[in-house]
Amino acid sequence: MAVLEVRGISRAFGGLKAVDDVSFEVASGEIKAVIGPNGAGKTTLFNLIAGALAPDSGEAYAGGLPIHGLEPYRIARHGIARTFQNIKLFPRMTVLESVMVGAHLSGSSGVFATMLRLPASRREEKALRERSMQVLEFTGIAHLAHEDAVSLAFGRQRVVEIARALAAGPALLLLDEPAAGLNIHETNEISEMIMKIRGGGTTVLVIEHDMSLVMNISDSIVVLSSGKKIAEGGPRDIQRNEEVVRVYLGEEDDA
Amino acid sequence: MSLEQVLQYILSGVTNGSIYAIVAIGFNIIYNTTGIINFAQGEFLMLGGMTAISLAAFVPLPLAILAAVVITAIIGALVDFVFIRRLKTPSVLNMIIVTIGLSIVIREIALHVWDEKVRSLPYFTGSEVTSVSILGAYISPQVLWVLGIAAVIVVFLGFFFKFTLTGRSMRACAANMTAAKLCGINTGAMVTVSFMLSAAIGALAGCAISPITQTQYDCGTPLAIKGFTVAILGGLGNSTGAVVGGMVVGMLEAFSISVLPLAYKDAIAITILLLILFVKPSGLLGKKEAAGLKEF
Amino acid sequence: MRFMKHAPVAGLAAAIVIFQLATTLLGREFYLTQLTMAAYYCLVILGLTVLMGYAGQISMGHAAFFAMGGYTTAVLTKLDLSAAAGGLPRLVVDLGLSVTSVNAFGVEVRHLSPWVSLVVAVLLTTTVAFLIGIPILRLKGHYLAMATLGFGIIVYRIVLGTSLFGEADGISDIPAFTLAGGLAVSGDPELRVQNFYIAAVLLLAGLVLLLNLIDSRSGRALRAIHGSEEAANAMGVDTAGFKLMVFVLSAVFACVAGVFLTHFNGGVGPSEADVMKSVTYVAIVAVGGMANLWGALAMGIVLNYLSLRGYFGSYDELVFGGILIVIMLFFPEGLLSARNLKNLKGAAVRLVRGKGGEGADGRP
Ligand SMILES: Nc1ncnc2c1ncn2[C@@H]1O[C@H](COP(=O)(O)OP(=O)(O)O)[C@@H](O)[C@H]1O
Numbered sequence: 007m008a009v010l011e012v013r014g015i016s017r018a019f020g021g022l023k024a025v026d027d028v029s030f031e032v033a034s035g036e037i038k039a040v041i042g043p044n045g046a047g048k049t050t051l052f053n054l055i056a057g058a059l060a061p062d063s064g065e066a067y068a069g070g071l072p073i074h075g076l077e078p079y080r081i082a083r084h085g086i087a088r089t090f091q092n093i094k095l096f097p098r099m100t101v102l103e104s105v106m107v108g109a110h111l112s113g114s115s116g117v118f119a120t121m122l123r124l125p126a127s128r129r130e131e132k133a134l135r136e137r138s139m140q141v142l143e144f145t146g147i148a149h150l151a152h153e154d155a156v157s158l159a160f161g162r163q164r165v166v167e168i169a170r171a172l173a174a175g176p177a178l179l180l181l182d183e184p185a186a187g188l189n190i191h192e193t194n195e196i197s198e199m200i201m202k203i204r205g206g207g208t209t210v211l212v213i214e215h216d217m218s219l220v221m222n223i224s225d226s227i228v229v230l231s232s233g234k235k236i237a238e239g240g241p242r243d244i245q246r247n248e249e250v251v252r253v254y255l256g257e258e259d260d261a
Numbered sequence: 262m263s264l265e266q267v268l269q270y271i272l273s274g275v276t277n278g279s280i281y282a283i284v285a286i287g288f289n290i291i292y293n294t295t296g297i298i299n300f301a302q303g304e305f306l307m308l309g310g311m312t313a314i315s316l317a318a319f320v321p322l323p324l325a326i327l328a329a330v331v332i333t334a335i336i337g338a339l340v341d342f343v344f345i346r347r348l349k350t351p352s353v354l355n356m357i358i359v360t361i362g363l364s365i366v367i368r369e370i371a372l373h374v375w376d377e378k379v380r381s382l383p384y385f386t387g388s389e390v391t392s393v394s395i396l397g398a399y400i401s402p403q404v405l406w407v408l409g410i411a412a413v414i415v416v417f418l419g420f421f422f423k424f425t426l427t428g429r430s431m432r433a434c435a436a437n438m439t440a441a442k443l444c445g446i447n448t449g450a451m452v453t454v455s456f457m458l459s460a461a462i463g464a465l466a467g468c469a470i471s472p473i474t475q476t477q478y479d480c481g482t483p484l485a486i487k488g489f490t491v492a493i494l495g496g497l498g499n500s501t502g503a504v505v506g507g508m509v510v511g512m513l514e515a516f517s518i519s520v521l522p523l524a525y526k527d528a529i530a531i532t533i534l535l536l537i538l539f540v541k542p543s544g545l546l547g548k549k550e551a552a553g554l555k556e557f
Numbered sequence: 558m559r560f561m562k563h564a565p566v567a568g569l570a571a572a573i574v575i576f577q578l579a580t581t582l583l584g585r586e587f588y589l590t591q592l593t594m595a596a597y598y599c600l601v602i603l604g605l606t607v608l609m610g611y612a613g614q615i616s617m618g619h620a621a622f623f624a625m626g627g628y629t630t631a632v633l634t635k636l637d638l639s640a641a642a643g644g645l646p647r648l649v650v651d652l653g654l655s656v657t658s659v660n661a662f663g664v665e666v667r668h669l670s671p672w673v674s675l676v677v678a679v680l681l682t683t684t685v686a687f688l689i690g691i692p693i694l695r696l697k698g699h700y701l702a703m704a705t706l707g708f709g710i711i712v713y714r715i716v717l718g719t720s721l722f723g724e725a726d727g728i729s730d731i732p733a734f735t736l737a738g739g740l741a742v743s744g745d746p747e748l749r750v751q752n753f754y755i756a757a758v759l760l761l762a763g764l765v766l767l768l769n770l771i772d773s774r775s776g777r778a779l780r781a782i783h784g785s786e787e788a789a790n791a792m793g794v795d796t797a798g799f800k801l802m803v804f805v806l807s808a809v810f811a812c813v814a815g816v817f818l819t820h821f822n823g824g825v826g827p828s829e830a831d832v833m834k835s836v837t838y839v840a841i842v843a844v845g846g847m848a849n850l851w852g853a854l855a856m857g858i859v860l861n862y863l864s865l866r867g868y869f870g871s872y873d874e875l876v877f878g879g880i881l882i883v884i885m886l887f888f889p890e891g892l893l894s895a896r897n898l899k900n901l902k903g904a905a906v907r908l909v910r911g912k913g914g915e916g917a918d919g920r921p
């Protein structure tokens with residue numbers, strides 16, 4: 007069964023159709039890319055899937071269960087975690103604490119249990135910490151665990167965002183331009199990390215502008231333009247697709 | 262309820278409502294150029310009234326009012342120079358706390374400059390006993406002054422924002438601060454002007470109502486709350502909305518007296534405020550799309 | 558780790574004991590009265606610190622919750638049950654929910670146990686905070702500030718305009734709150750020392766509960782909401798639920814403080830519900846460093862104590878208004894914020910090492 011299925015989803019802002027009747031599926035274990043020029047509606051599509059925006063029409067299913075119109079935190083419980091294009095880290099929190107927020111769903115003790123430090127909540131706290139440290143090691147930033155997250159270098163902040171999302175143990179990870187603003191070296195690291203994440207059993211849906219990265223790692227690609235899906239297929243097909251080439255001509259350096 | 266009574270209530274509602282509308286417009290002017298809700302708006306009315314009362318002992322009334330308006334406008338400018346400009350990339354929380362602090366400080370300084378006594382300006386024309394009869398309802402001539410002044414302020418502002426360069430620049434700032442800056446508009450100066458303008462119309466309104474409602478060092482806050490209610494009701498930043506909102510709140514308050522104890526009168530406007538905030542924070546006349554861009 | 562966490566609390570407890578012994582030895586026990594009151598106000602401030610500093614939700618109406626506690630217990634424990642012949646009053650007496658005490662005229666009266674009124678006050682506050690919190694906490698920024706302010710004013714107006722609540726005079730001659738084993742919350746000068754300890758224990762307990770909270774799964778969720786509500790929600794945090802929870806929690810802290818202080822003072826007046834009171838609480842949270850329970854505690858004790866002892870004279874409100882402005886202009890993160898303390902530490906270290914300026918902080 008598809009990890010994610012999007013059916014005819016649409017969302018307009020005033021008169022502008024930001025996402026217009028888009029459908030596709032993400033198969034379990036694949037890396038799928040969403041590409042398209044700036045303003046094509048890619049981020050809006052992610053917001054619709056993750057529940058940050060409600061769709062005007064259309065449906066989305068996670069593992070066969072409907073998720074459209076749910077609040078983001080409920081969608082997270084369906085195993086979908088995300089990163090943000092414009093980084094949204096928590097100020098005044100360390101890297102480890104931020105990642106522990108990512109692992110929020112693997113705990114259950116509420117306000118009163120934690121105020122009283124009940125044994126169960128203490129055990130849970132320890133488990134959360136361990137789990138989060140594992141994620142930090144997996145993403146190679148364990149040495150930064152006690153640093154203030156928002157004062158890290160830009161590239162590191164991106165990794166913290168990914169780690170935070172991974173800590174939720176998602177079935178599907180949504181990455182919104184994870185390599186934007188990074189240098190070649192850092193971009194390669196991200197590329198490897200995405201492969202590694204998939205290797206760990208997590209399906210990845212990634213928005214990315216860096217074409218070499220997209221072509222290298224993705225199993226399939228969805229192309230958006232002006233809110234509409236104009237093509238879908240493997241990297242080769244997409245590279246040869248005339249309409250895609252036309253849309254991208256002259257748009258190459260848009261970042 | 263007799264017809265005269267109804268008429269009396271309506272008149273009282275319109276009078277209070279027009280003052281609330283002026284306070285709301287004061288909020289709007291500053292909100293539009295800075296994104297700040299100036300919690301000290303009510304203090305401008307108090308300052309205008311108090312200053313005019315003190316000056317009226319020495320100079321003719323019109324001169325005292327004029328001087329009070331000018332002095333309050335200067336205080337408005339000072340508020341911007343000394344405090345608002347120093348807020349660098351403020352969070353909403355910072356802005357709220359600063360203007361609340363300002364409101365308290367102005368009020369307490371007024372308490373020490375004057376005292377806690379209730380004062381009032383003389384009636385602009387006539388006295389408390391003279392009245393004009395309209396359709397059987399008796400109204401004080403001061404009520405006509407209040408309505409007249411409110412109308413003049415609204416018309417003046419409409420003219421100012423439409424036809425003067427400064428007014429248009431301020432509107433440009435309201436629409437898009439960055440773009441306005443790029444077009445060479447001195448946005449800093451526009452913020453100062455907005456504080457001065459807001460203070461000046463507040464002071465004028467403060468003088469106009471002083472003979473009816475009287476003036477005291479702490480009379481600003483209740484007016485500010487009602488003005489804010491009206492601003493929200495009309496859609497924040499929307500001055501036509503403010504006038505309509507003012508009338509609605511004024512009327513509801515006036516008629517509430519016939520069913521509720523007087524002591525609860527002040528709670529009426531606030532209850533309305535809460536209801537609007539809960540149901541439709543963009544206001545009765547606010548557009549939903551525009552509201553989406555603002556931070557609720 | 559555990560020791561480090563509890564050392565400051567133990568230190569505070571020790572300081573409390575030492576202070577009491579010192580005042581007794583020096584014959585200055587009357588200092589304890591205002592300190593006891595300051596401790597109760599601090600309880601409100603600690604709750605508000607979690608709501609405002611950690612979860613980022615401003616409340617300009619917390620005095621209302623304090624007043625709800627104070628007035629509920631005042632009204633309920635002033636009801637005379639001596640002649641309870643039948644119905645609910647009789648039932649209350651039969652269930653053993655009443656106590657007797659001697660009133661100001663030396664007459665013995667039977668009235669509802671303050672334990673019961675405490676429970677009623679907490680239930681009432683929880684319900685009101687819950688019902689009002691659902692719509693209010695959907696608002697942000699100016700709207701949230703105004704809505705909470707509006708709620709505060711409504712409660713103030715009701716208190717001021719209702720004869721049941723004594724209108725402008727408030728309610729006085731409220732009986733003592735006998736806790737257990739001869740301990741009683743009351744303004745009796747004989748009981749000054751034990752009342753100081755009752756307040757101190759309550760404050761310490763509140764502090765420990767909240768310290769536990771902020772350094773836990775729920776606490777991190779709250780801080781995350783402050784940092785980025787959208788990101789927190791995307792991570793599976795029920796942001797609306799947590800905000801509501803902490804709003805109710807802080808309201809209950811204020812209510813409990815109101816109940817205890819009312820019995821300590823033996824009276825409650827409308828000034829406790831005044832907007833200026835709420836603003837004072839906000840000012841102290843801001844000076845304390847916003848997201849800093851210890852800072853709020855320190856500032857809450859110091860400022861309330863000075864204010865209650867009348868050090869600011871007729872400039873009391875001016876002082877708190879001035880504090881708000883100065884803090885926001887020059888220390889927008891709060892005076893005792895982590896960053897300021899760190900800078901202070903850095904400056905001290907540089908001073909000691911005799912080194913000069915510092916480079917850019919390395920952010921891109
Ligand atoms: N919250 C919003 N309100 C109004 N317009 C929006 C909003 N979010 C996105 N848009 C508009 O929708 C279009 C698609 O934006 P986006 O999804 O961010 O594109 P992409 O991520 O592909 O660059 C753009 O024209 C953008 O201006």
Ligand SMILES: [Mg+2]
Pocket residue numbers: 048049050091
């Ligand atoms: Mg985008």
